Amino acid sequence: xxxxxxxxxxxxxxxxxxxxxxxxxxxxxxxxxxxxxxxxxxxxxxxxxxxxxxxxxxxxxxxxxxxxxxxxxxxxxxxxxxxxxxxxxxxxxxxxxxxxxxxxxxxxxxxxxxxxxxxxxxxxxxxxxxxxxxxxxxxxxxxxxxxxxxxxxxxxxxxxxxxxxxxxxxxxxxxxxxxxxxxxxxxxxxxxxxxxxxxxxxxxxxxxxxxxxxxxxxxxxxxxxxxxxxxxxxxxxxxxxxxxxxxxxxxxxxxxxxxxx
Amino acid sequence: xxxxxxxxxxxxxxxxxxxxxxxxxxxxxxxxxxxxxxxxxxxxxxxxxxxxxxxxxxxxxxxxxxxxxxxxxxxxxxxxxxxxxxxxxxxxxxxxxxxxxxxxxxxxxxxxxxxxxxxxxxxxxxxxxxxxxxxxxxxxxxxxxxxxxxxxxxxxxxxxxxxxxxxxxxxxxxxxxxxxxxxxxxxxxxxxxxxxxxxxxxxxxxxxxxxxxxxxxxxxxxxxxxxxxxxxx
Numbered sequence: 001x002x003x004x005x006x007x008x009x010x011x012x013x014x015x016x017x018x019x020x021x022x023x024x025x026x027x028x029x030x031x032x033x034x035x036x037x038x039x040x041x042x043x044x045x046x047x048x049x050x051x052x053x054x055x056x057x058x059x060x061x062x063x064x065x066x067x068x069x070x071x072x073x074x075x076x077x078x079x080x081x082x083x084x085x086x087x088x089x090x091x092x093x094x095x096x097x098x099x100x101x102x103x104x105x106x107x108x109x110x111x112x113x114x115x116x117x118x119x120x121x122x123x124x125x126x127x128x129x130x131x132x133x134x135x136x137x138x139x140x141x142x143x144x145x146x147x148x149x150x151x152x153x154x155x156x157x158x159x160x161x162x163x164x165x166x167x168x169x170x171x172x173x174x175x176x177x178x179x180x181x182x183x184x185x186x187x188x189x190x191x192x193x194x195x196x197x198x199x200x201x202x203x204x205x206x207x208x209x210x211x212x213x214x215x216x217x218x219x220x221x222x223x224x225x226x227x228x229x230x231x232x233x234x235x236x237x238x239x240x241x242x243x244x245x246x247x248x249x250x251x252x253x254x255x256x257x258x259x260x261x
Numbered sequence: 262x263x264x265x266x267x268x269x270x271x272x273x274x275x276x277x278x279x280x281x282x283x284x285x286x287x288x289x290x291x292x293x294x295x296x297x298x299x300x301x302x303x304x305x306x307x308x309x310x311x312x313x314x315x316x317x318x319x320x321x322x323x324x325x326x327x328x329x330x331x332x333x334x335x336x337x338x339x340x341x342x343x344x345x346x347x348x349x350x351x352x353x354x355x356x357x358x359x360x361x362x363x364x365x366x367x368x369x370x371x372x373x374x375x376x377x378x379x380x381x382x383x384x385x386x387x388x389x390x391x392x393x394x395x396x397x398x399x400x401x402x403x404x405x406x407x408x409x410x411x412x413x414x415x416x417x418x419x420x421x422x423x424x425x426x427x428x429x430x431x432x433x434x435x436x437x438x439x440x441x442x443x444x445x446x447x448x449x450x451x452x453x454x455x456x457x458x459x460x461x462x463x464x465x466x467x468x469x470x471x472x473x474x475x476x477x478x479x480x481x482x483x484x485x486x487x488x489x490x491x492x493x494x
Contacts, residue, residue, distance in 0.1 A: 012376040014329050065325050066334065069316040078312065080344030082386060086337035087313070093329045135382040139329055 007104070010116075011138015014097055024104035025229055026141060028115040028206075029222075030197070031149030032190055033171045034159035035211045036218060040149065041113050043219050044226070048109055053230070056103045059113035063094035077175055085123040089136050092116065096140065104141075116140045117148075117204065121196035125189070126176060145229055146206030147222060148197055153190040155212055157183065266388055271351030272477050273388065275362035277444065278396030279437055280418065281403035282458045283465070287396065288360050290466045291473070295356060300482045303350045307361035310341035321417050328373035331417075335366055336383050343387060351388070356482050363387050364451065368443035372436065373423065392476055394469060395453035397445075400438050402459060407433075 006019045007026075013019075027044075031037040041057065048055045061067050070087050073079050079087065103110050116137040123133045151159075160167055169175070172182050173189025201208065209221055274291075276284040288304070295302040308314060317334050320326040326334070350357050363384040370380045407414065408430070416422070419429045420436025448455060454472060456465055473479070 012379045014327075015374040015376070065320050065330060066316040069312065069319075073312050079341060083310075083313075083337055083340040083344055086333060086340050090316075090330055090333040090337055093327075093333050094325070097327050097329065098325075129386075132382065132385060135379070138379060 007144075008142045009138065010140050010142055011135060013141075014093075014101070014139055017101060022101065022104040022141075023107040024109055025145075026100065026104060026110045026112065026143040027226060027229070028112040028117075028143045028146040029149065030114055030117050030146060030206070031211060032151065032156050032193065033168060034156040034163070035149040035151045036159075036215055037113060037149055039215055040218055040222060041111050043215070044111055044222060047219075047223060048111075048226075054106070054108045055111060056099065056108050057111050057113060058095050058099050060088065060118065061091055063091040064098070065094040066091050074170070077169075081123065081126045081128055085119070085128055085133060085136070088119050089139075092119065092137075093139055100141065112143070115143065115146065117146070117197065117200055117206070121193050121200065124196055125173070125192045145225065146204065147225070148201070148206055148208045149211035149218070150194065150197075150208050151211035153187045153194070156190055157186055160186075269351045269388065270354040270481075272356045272392075272482070273347070273351060273359065273390040274356065274473070275359040275364070275390040275393045276396065277361060277364045277368075277393060277453070278458065279398060279400070279403045279441055279444070281406035282396035282398040283406070283462065284394070284396040284458070285360055286462060287394070287456070287465055287469060288358050290462075291469060292358055294466075294470060295358075299484050300479065301353075301355045301484055302358060302482075303346065303355045304358045304360070305342050305347060306359075307365055308335060308338055310338040313338040313341055324416070324422070326417075326422070328370065328375050331373060331422075332366065332370040332375050332380060332383070335370075339363070339366070339384070339387070348388075354482065356477070359390070362390060362393070364393065364444070364447055364453075367447060368440045371443050372420070372439045389451070392473065393451060393453045394472075395444060395448060395455050396458040397455050398458035400434070400441055403437060403441075404434060 007022045008019065009017075029037050029041055029044075045055050045057065061070055066087060070091055073084070073087065100110050100112070120130075120133050120137060124130050157167070160171075167182050167186045171189070172186035173192070174182065174185055176189070177185060179185050200206075207225065209218060211218060276288045278284040292302055292304045308317060313334065317338060320330065320334060347357055347359070366384060367377070367380055371377050414429050414433050416429075419433035420439075421429060421432050423432070423436060425435040426432040444453075447453065456469065458465065
C-alpha cells in the first residue's frame with residue numbers, strides 16, 4: 001500500500017472534515033467563456049468513465065442553496081461587488097460541502113468547471129482586496145491539479161460570437177464600465193482577468209494550457225497530465241516542478257472505488 | 262474598498278444581545294426619539310436583505326445550511342445592506358442604528374464551530390460602530406421572555422442544528438448560553454457599553470439616550486430645514 005499524501009485546505013477549511021478520508025482526486029479546469037473549458041471537461045468525463053473512474057462534475061452557480069437567487073440577483077445587476085462575491089462564496093461552499101467533499105470521500109474524480117480562481121480574479125479586478133477574498137476562500141480544498149486554458153481575448157471574442165452571436169454582459173465587464181463599445185470592453189476585461197490569473201499562477205502554481213490550439217490537441221495534453229495524477233504522481237498544484245519530476249515523488253494511490261465506508 | 266473612518270461623517274450605533282434581551286425594543290425607542298427630534302436616522306436589521314433573505318429562509322427551512330454556509334449567507338446578507346445602505350447613509354451623514362451587527366455573527370458562528378479568525382476576516386470590511394450597546398441579561402430572564410407567549414422556538418434559533426439536545430427548549434438554553442459567553446468575551450475586545458437589561462425599559466432608554474448625547478454631537482445630524490412641520494410631529 002502506498003501512503004497517500006492527505007489533501008489540504010488553503011486556509012482554515014471546513015470545520016469537522018477529516019482530510020485523510022478524501023481519497024478521490026479534485027481536478028479543476030479554469031478559463032474564460034469560450035476557452036473550450038466545457039468541451040474539454042465533457043471529453044475528460046467520457047474518457048475517465050470509460051476507464052472506470054467514477055466522475056462527478058461541479059461548477060459555479062450550481063448549488064442547491066443559492067444558485068437560483070444568485071442568478072436572479074445577477075439578472076437585475078442589483079448587488080454590490082462584495083455582496084456578489086460573498087453570494088458566490090456561499091454557492092461554492094454549499095457545493096464544496098455537499099458535493100465535492102462527499103464525492104472525494106467516496107473516491108470519485110471531481111471535475112470542476114471553474115473553481116475559486118475565477119471567483120477571486122473577478123472580485124479582484126472589481127476592486128475587492130486580494131487578501132480579503134483569499135481569506136474568504138481559505139475554506140477551499142487545494143485541488144490535485146488545476147489547468148488554466150489560456151486563450152487570447154481576440155480568439156475568445158470570435159468563439160463567443162460564433163456560438164451566441166452576442167457577448168455576455170458580465171464576461172465583458174459591462175457592470176464595471178458601461179459603454180457602447182462592448183467589443184472593446186470584452187477585450188479589456190478579459191485582459192485584466194488574464195493578468196490576474198497570471199499573478200495567481202505564481203501563488204497557486206497551476207498549469208497553463210495553451211487553449212488557442214485545436215480541441216483535440218488540448219484534450220491530448222490534458223489526458224497526458226491527468227494520467228500522471230491517476231498513476232500516483234504528486235499534485236501539480238504543489239510547486240513548479242515539471243511532470244517528470246513530480247511523477248517520481250511520493251506516489252498517490254489511484255482512487256479506490258466507492259466502498260460505502 | 263475598505264473605508265477609512267475619517268471620511269465618514271455619520272455615526273454608527275449597534276445594539277447586541279441575546280434574543281429576549283430587549284435590545285430591539287430599546288433600539289426602536291431610540292429611533293423614534295431621534296426621528297421625532299428631527300435627526301437623520303436610518304435603522305437596519307440583521308438578516309433583512311430582500312434579495313438574500315429568500316435564500317437564507319429556504320436554506321433554513323430545508324435544513325441545507327452548514328456552519329460555513331450559514332456564516333457565508335449571513336455575511337452576504339450583511340454585505341448587501343452594508344454596501345447599499347449602511348455605508349452610503351453613513352457617508353451622507355446619517356445616524357445609522359443597527360439591530361445586531363457583525364458581533365452577532367462573531368458570536369453565533371463561533372458557537373457553530375467556525376474559526377474565530379476566519380469570521381473576523383470575513384467581516385473585516387465593515388467599519389466598527391461608534392457605539393455598541395450590549396444588553397446584558399441573565400440567561401434565565403432571556404429564556405422566559407422568549408418562551409413567554411410562544412408555542413415553539415425556531416429550529417436555528419434553538420441551535421437544533423448543533424445536536425445539543427432533542428428537546429428544543431433544552432437545546433435553546435444550551436445554545437443561547439454559549440452565545441452569551443461569546444458576547445461576554447467580546448465586551449472588552451470591542452468596547453461594548455453594557456446595559457443592564459433587567460432594569461425597567463424606560464430607565465434603560467433614558468440611560469442610552471444620555472450616553473448618545475454625550476458621545477455624539479447630535480446637532481450635526483439635524484435635517485437642514487424642516488422635514489415636516491414640527492407641530493405635527
